[in-house]
Amino acid sequence: METKAKNRAAQAPQTTPIRLTGAEIVWATLVGEGVTDVFGYPGGAILPVYDALRKFPIYHTLVRHEQGAAHMADGYARASGKVGVCIATSGPGATNLVTGIATAMLDSIPIVCITGNVSSKVLGSDAFQEVDITGITLPVTKHNFLISRAEDIAPAIRYAFQIAKSARPGPVLVDITKDAQQATAVFDFEAAKPRPVRPHPMRKIEESSLEQAAELIRNAQRPVILAGHGIIESGAMEQIRTLAERAQIPVALTLLGLGALPASHPLSLGMMGMHGESWVNHAIQDADLLIACGMRFDDRVTGTLATFATKAKKIHIEVDPAEINKNVKVDVPLAGDLREVLELLLPRIPSHDRSAWLKSIDAIKGASAVRDIKNLPDLGHLYAAHVIHDIWRITGGNAIVVTDVGQHQMWEAQYYHHEQPRTLITSGGLGTMGFALPAAIGAKTACPDKEVWVIAGDGGFQMTSPELSTIAQEGIKINIAIINNGYLGMVRQWQEFFYERNYQSTPLISPDFVKLAAAHGIEGRAVRSRAEVAEAVGEARSAPGAFLLNFMVEKEDSVYPMIPVGNALHEMIRRPEKNLIESPEDK
Amino acid sequence: MLHTFIAYVEDLPGVLTRVASLFRRLNINIHSLTVGRSERAGLSRMTVVCEASAEAGHRIRASLFKLENVVDVDDIAQAPSVTRELALIKVAATPHSRSQIFELVEVFRARIVDLTSESLIIEMTGVESKIEGLIQILNESDGRILEVCRSGKMTMRRGQHTSSVLRAMGAAAGDQPEAGDQPETDDLA
Numbered sequence: 001m002e003t004k005a006k007n008r009a010a011q012a013p014q015t016t017p018i019r020l021t022g023a024e025i026v027w028a029t030l031v032g033e034g035v036t037d038v039f040g041y042p043g044g045a046i047l048p049v050y051d052a053l054r055k056f057p058i059y060h061t062l063v064r065h066e067q068g069a070a071h072m073a074d075g076y077a078r079a080s081g082k083v084g085v086c087i088a089t090s091g092p093g094a095t096n097l098v099t100g101i102a103t104a105m106l107d108s109i110p111i112v113c114i115t116g117n118v119s120s121k122v123l124g125s126d127a128f129q130e131v132d133i134t135g136i137t138l139p140v141t142k143h144n145f146l147i148s149r150a151e152d153i154a155p156a157i158r159y160a161f162q163i164a165k166s167a168r169p170g171p172v173l174v175d176i177t178k179d180a181q182q183a184t185a186v187f188d189f190e191a192a193k194p195r196p197v198r199p200h201p202m203r204k205i206e207e208s209s210l211e212q213a214a215e216l217i218r219n220a221q222r223p224v225i226l227a228g229h230g231i232i233e234s235g236a237m238e239q240i241r242t243l244a245e246r247a248q249i250p251v252a253l254t255l256l257g258l259g260a261l262p263a264s265h266p267l268s269l270g271m272m273g274m275h276g277e278s279w280v281n282h283a284i285q286d287a288d289l290l291i292a293c294g295m296r297f298d299d300r301v302t303g304t305l306a307t308f309a310t311k312a313k314k315i316h317i318e319v320d321p322a323e324i325n326k327n328v329k330v331d332v333p334l335a336g337d338l339r340e341v342l343e344l345l346l347p348r349i350p351s352h353d354r355s356a357w358l359k360s361i362d363a364i365k366g367a368s369a370v371r372d373i374k375n376l377p378d379l380g381h382l383y384a385a386h387v388i389h390d391i392w393r394i395t396g397g398n399a400i401v402v403t404d405v406g407q408h409q410m411w412e413a414q415y416y417h418h419e420q421p422r423t424l425i426t427s428g429g430l431g432t433m434g435f436a437l438p439a440a441i442g443a444k445t446a447c448p449d450k451e452v453w454v455i456a457g458d459g460g461f462q463m464t465s466p467e468l469s470t471i472a473q474e475g476i477k478i479n480i481a482i483i484n485n486g487y488l489g490m491v492r493q494w495q496e497f498f499y500e501r502n503y504q505s506t507p508l509i510s511p512d513f514v515k516l517a518a519a520h521g522i523e524g525r526a527v528r529s530r531a532e533v534a535e536a537v538g539e540a541r542s543a544p545g546a547f548l549l550n551f552m553v554e555k556e557d558s559v560y561p562m563i564p565v566g567n568a569l570h571e572m573i574r575r576p577e578k579n580l581i582e583s584p585e586d587k
Numbered sequence: 588m589l590h591t592f593i594a595y596v597e598d599l600p601g602v603l604t605r606v607a608s609l610f611r612r613l614n615i616n617i618h619s620l621t622v623g624r625s626e627r628a629g630l631s632r633m634t635v636v637c638e639a640s641a642e643a644g645h646r647i648r649a650s651l652f653k654l655e656n657v658v659d660v661d662d663i664a665q666a667p668s669v670t671r672e673l674a675l676i677k678v679a680a681t682p683h684s685r686s687q688i689f690e691l692v693e694v695f696r697a698r699i700v701d702l703t704s705e706s707l708i709i710e711m712t713g714v715e716s717k718i719e720g721l722i723q724i725l726n727e728s729d730g731r732i733l734e735v736c737r738s739g740k741m742t743m744r745r746g747q748h749t750s751s752v753l754r755a756m757g758a759a760a761g762d763q764p765e766a767g768d769q770p771e772t773d774d775l776a
Contacts, residue, residue, distance in 0.1 A: 139608060142653075142655075143655040146600075200652050200653065201652060201659075202649050202652060320649075322646055324649070
């Protein structure tokens with residue numbers, strides 16, 4: 001497959017006011033906002049917009065389902081830090097976006113979704129393909145607009161971009177009636193500029209709180225930094241690193257925080273929470289101070305709240321004032337942009353020796369290492385953890401990895417060590433199966449020079465596998481690793497642990513994924529043993545086009561450690577020392 | 588605890604839904620909600636009364652501020668304030684049974700605003716308990732209540748306090764809260 005030359009010729013944005021149709025205003029405004037790529041699917045109520053596209057230097061990727069369009073915009077935004085854009089028609093086109101919009105909402109990802117709607121004259125009349133999409137998306141967007149006049153389009157789209165990327169980012173939907181697309185109005189990009197962002201009045205940093213925080217940090221014996229997605233959104237990687245290094249504070253990361261501090265950094269503990277390694281969660285439970293940075297104490301991170309880090313004072317630095325004291329009551333709240341707050345805090349933090357604390361964490365780490373699947377002998381089984389660890393080694397940790405949701409997602413978080421921000425793209429908050437393939441298309445579109453890997457389970461992959469056609473049509477080079485265990489693995493694991501192995505509705509018959517890829521003109525191969533992994537990964541990487549690897553892994557493997565819901569953070573199910581179930585069907 | 592939120596919102600379609608939806612999502616029942624024009628062009632003033640924990644009050648206020656159409660929010664809580672409710676009560680009353688109701692209306696300082704041979708309408712303004720009191724007495728008397736229409740609470744802080752948005756807009760520059768007035772509840776603690 002050859003990568004198509006894309007028409008993204010630089011064209012100066014329209015600066016002098018000019019009369020355009022509403023449809024043209026949509027594109028002219030997007031060009032003005034710096035958009036080069038959109039993901040979408042045409043239909044009756046958005047046709048005027050599609051008709052006008054040829055006049056503008058924006059590349060449109062045709063998806064196979066609108067959910068894919070929203071995930072692509074999301075993946076594009078996560079990989080680039082820019083606002084992702086998707087387009088759909090009214091009715092089912094718009095409702096198909098909803099899962100993708102909610103995914104972006106829960107993970108605070110800036111995307112702008114543009115939908116067509118029926119003409120304003122028939123709004124609310126149950127016209128063909130009419131749906132109240134602004135009503136439907138109200139709880140899963142930061143804001144949305146229903147636009148029925150051409151002159152309102154440019155201000156709404158510009159306002160949507162501002163909302164999407166300001167403060168705590170998130171999705172915004174702009175619903176435009178067909179008659180507004182067809183009418184004309186004067187397009188004046190400058191005049192359509194939104195009013196300045198109105199700062200949240202509860203987002204303010206008290207001098208006394210800063211001093212309190214600094215004093216807690218100076219006096220702490222066993223502090224831990226809880227590093228979240230906000231570090232990446234705020235661009236505070238340097239500041240977090242400085243704080244950690246200067247005060248010698250170990251850093252535990254949330255799933256979406258991975259990459260905020262290089263995994264190889266000596267102060268990086270790794271991922272915390274339900275599937276965090278034991279030393280990470282023990283360190284949090286033993287800590288006398290938690291410095292939560294750009295994270296929201298999600299239930300997957302805290303375990304049971306009543307037993308969460310009871311010995312620790314808590315400092316919470318967070319851009320969204322509504323997150324303060326929501327789940328965990330904190331001692332010092334600092335509601336503000338993380339980078340700005342850390343810049344104010346750092347001058348008050350002297351260097352500090354905490355080697356005793358760090359050594360005590362290392363001791364737990366050493367004890368845990370013997371249980372690590374990486375250190376177990378190769379008995380001829382193919383374990384997902386091995387596959388992911390090998391992909392990490394072979395790619396030098398430099399790829400963008402886009403995961404789906406489930407066991408493979410947790411193994412990825414444990415065994416692919418992310419050195420850079422924006423190299424792990426995953427649905428954390430909503431946990432959306434089917435996310436990986438379309439989000440990877442978005443990520444590759446944003447970063448065409450980066451190596452992009454999809455890591456997905458056999459269940460989630462099938463939720464959006466028609467996007468293989470999109471990959472084929474666009475000639476996108478993505479490597480796809482399916483971790484195929486014949487089960488909805490994470491659900492099966494819960495059934496094993498908590499439902500007496502009643503594997504109700506989790507065994508899964510899948511198509512031959514290699515043949516499925518071939519049907520799309522995409523190369524692929526199955527991998528059944530550890531010995532083949534390195535060669536197969538190499539083959540995928542060197543293939544000119546997309547390549548699918550179907551890893552037939554151990555069927556009843558589980559993700560360890562695991563904190564059962566209702567347990568404290570340190571009460572975890574550990575990996576059995578003599579690992580792994582000998583599965584009778586294993587061949 | 589009972590919270591009374593005052594919200595200044597843009598006077599646009601759908602804004603009421605956005606505000607109400609925030610309470611709905613938290614599974615909080617709104618006791619009463621009044622909306623009307625405010626002293627600023629283009630801004631409506633809402634009084635929302637609901638039962639929620641003290642912590643939820645902070646979160647609701649912070650979340651209301653996150654709505655693009657919400658310009659200012661105040662949680663009155665225990666601060667000194669004036670609260671009134673308007674009620675229209677239609678009572679079945681014949682010329683023979685009116686006089687007893689007239690007496691009650693007099694005692695409660697309400698007014699008769701409509702009178703027919705079979706019914707009358709009482710208009711009453713006051714705090715919630717006063718309105719409840721009149722309704723209870725009417726129920727216990729001969730007069731049969733046919734309809735009750737209550738506005739819900741309207742609340743305003745006492746003294747020279749003005750909403751911070753008005754201060755920000757320069758409408759009341761230099762205004763200071765009255766001595767002894769409750770401090771602004773902007774702090775996060």
